[in-house]
Amino acid sequence: MKFWKKVISVSFLICMLFSTQNFVVAENKSDEEFKAGEVIIEHVLDSYDWHLFTWKGHHVGINLPIIVINEGRIYSFSTKRLHDSATYVTTDKKTGETITFAIPHEGQYKGKVVILGADGSQKRPLDISITKNVMALFISCTLIIVLFYLVMKAYQKRGEKAPKGLQSLIEWLIVYVRDDIARKAISEKCVDRYLPYLVTVFFFIFINNLLGLIPIFPFGANITGNIAVTAVLALFTFFITNLLGNKEYYKDIFNTPGVPWFLKFPLPLMPIIETVGCFTKPFVLAVRLFANITAGHIVVLGFISSIFIVAKISMAGGVGMSVFSLILAIFVDVIEILVAYIQAYVFTLLSALYFGMASKEHHH
Amino acid sequence: MSLLVVLQEVTKAATDLAPLAKLGAAIAASIAVIGAAMGISKIGASALESMARQPEAAGNIQTSMILAAAFVEGVSLFAVVVCLLVAVG
Numbered sequence: 355m356k357f358w359k360k361v362i363s364v365s366f367l368i369c370m371l372f373s374t375q376n377f378v379v380a381e382n383k384s385d386e387e388f389k390a391g392e393v394i395i396e397h398v399l400d401s402y403d404w405h406l407f408t409w410k411g412h413h414v415g416i417n418l419p420i421i422v423i424n425e426g427r428i429y430s431f432s433t434k435r436l437h438d439s440a441t442y443v444t445t446d447k448k449t450g451e452t453i454t455f456a457i458p459h460e461g462q463y464k465g466k467v468v469i470l471g472a473d474g475s476q477k478r479p480l481d482i483s484i485t486k487n488v489m490a491l492f493i494s495c496t497l498i499i500v501l502f503y504l505v506m507k508a509y510q511k512r513g514e515k516a517p518k519g520l521q522s523l524i525e526w527l528i529v530y531v532r533d534d535i536a537r538k539a540i541s542e543k544c545v546d547r548y549l550p551y552l553v554t555v556f557f558f559i560f561i562n563n564l565l566g567l568i569p570i571f572p573f574g575a576n577i578t579g580n581i582a583v584t585a586v587l588a589l590f591t592f593f594i595t596n597l598l599g600n601k602e603y604y605k606d607i608f609n610t611p612g613v614p615w616f617l618k619f620p621l622p623l624m625p626i627i628e629t630v631g632c633f634t635k636p637f638v639l640a641v642r643l644f645a646n647i648t649a650g651h652i653v654v655l656g657f658i659s660s661i662f663i664v665a666k667i668s669m670a671g672g673v674g675m676s677v678f679s680l681i682l683a684i685f686v687d688v689i690e691i692l693v694a695y696i697q698a699y700v701f702t703l704l705s706a707l708y709f710g711m712a713s714k715e716h717h718h
Numbered sequence: 719m720s721l722l723v724v725l726q727e728v729t730k731a732a733t734d735l736a737p738l739a740k741l742g743a744a745i746a747a748s749i750a751v752i753g754a755a756m757g758i759s760k761i762g763a764s765a766l767e768s769m770a771r772q773p774e775a776a777g778n779i780q781t782s783m784i785l786a787a788a789f790v791e792g793v794s795l796f797a798v799v800v801c802l803l804v805a806v807g
Contacts, residue, residue: 395806534781638792645795700788 388666390659398576398651400487403433418489420467424479490575494565531556539706544713556702563694579648588640591705599712646697650690657683743804750797757790
């Protein structure tokens with residue numbers, strides 16, 4: 355019995371190691387060339403449907419709804435209607451005329467839903483579709499909420515007893531954020547105001563980074579590698595810093611102490627520099643997270659694509675290449691797990707530092 | 719006169735310079751990587767040296783090292799993002 359337990363656990367471990375691969379499915383029908391650049395960019399960007407795999411030339415995926423608002427009226431339809439460059443013709447709900455939706459393949463609105471005018475003009479409506487990243491956000495946020503609900507229940511049930519199981523894993527991370535990130539950066543008096551946001555953002559970024567590495571269906575969407583998501587997180591930090599900053603903080607921006615008067619009076623050079631710095635800090639937060647995660651995904655996808663590129667030249671070379679590529683891709687995937695944690699840590703630490711600087715008391 | 723002709727030819731052929739742009743993007747990305755590698759190796763070297771001088775502070779030093787390395791890497795990834803934008807657009 356112990357022997358079979360060992361066999362099962364070792365094979366499970368091997369499966370887990372190999373499960374951190376992002377398998378690239380070549381979308382070629384018959385003998386089309388494998389364009390590595392396009393495949394990689396496709397896997398990293400957002401899309402209107404969730405492509406699972408290609409079965410005998412058929413594209414198998416989940417067709418997510420497209421929801422657009424044109425001049426106050428909502429139209430929603432499935433992505434299936436816009437497959438293979440088809441157009442979707444429906445009647446305008448107010449004027450009764452026909453209205454045509456399509457996804458153009460080139461031009462300014464390449465890859466996005468537009469309304470085709472009679473003369474071929476393209477107009478982009480307000481697009482609130484459920485895209486792949488939105489769907490993945492729903493799934494991962496449900497997962498996070500369930501996780502924390504279970505931990506909360508465990509605390510209620512066990513009271514003052516030692517934590518057990520899932521609770522001990524999450525508690526370790528929360529205490530780490532509270533003691534080594536928040537309390538080191540923010541003064542004792544004000545920590546409790548900022549702590550819920552810091553814990554939330556840490557777990558959101560960490561769990562979404564990790565889920566983006568798993569290639570199986572409900573996960574595997576590049577959420578934190580989407581500049582819109584990271585920009586929103588950075589905006590939250592920006593608003594919390596500036597709305598809860600005290601007078602000390604604003605005095606340091608507009609009337610920096612210890613700086614000679616001629617840098618402030620006729621041409622307010624110092625306030626301009628400080629204000630620009632105030633805006634670049636959240637911008638840098640957003641781009642750092644986005645670039646790190648996207649670059650990691652591109653590297654792994656590049657390794658796997660190199661197998662297909664070499665296989666086009668010679669099948670035997672492809673088989674040999676796949677051994678090296680898989681080893682390298684596993685190595686990079688393990689680094690990506692580390693990067694997932696480090697990026698969450700750096701984002702949370704920098705947010706805590708900005709909060710600390712904004713709520714610092716003046717020392718005499 | 720000949721300079722004018724050369725300039726006209728260059729502007730006419732401006733749309734043919736796209737491959738040059740991709741070459742520029744690739745070279746720029748590798749220069750950014752060189753800068754990042756130099757910065758992070760300096761950080762690692764000084765961290766190791768100070769951990770050897772005072773082993774009790776190793777935990778603090780390690781945390782600061784990872785933090786500083788993340789910043790340096792972030793800056794180099796700006797350059798990579800710009801190069802990606804040039805290469806695919």
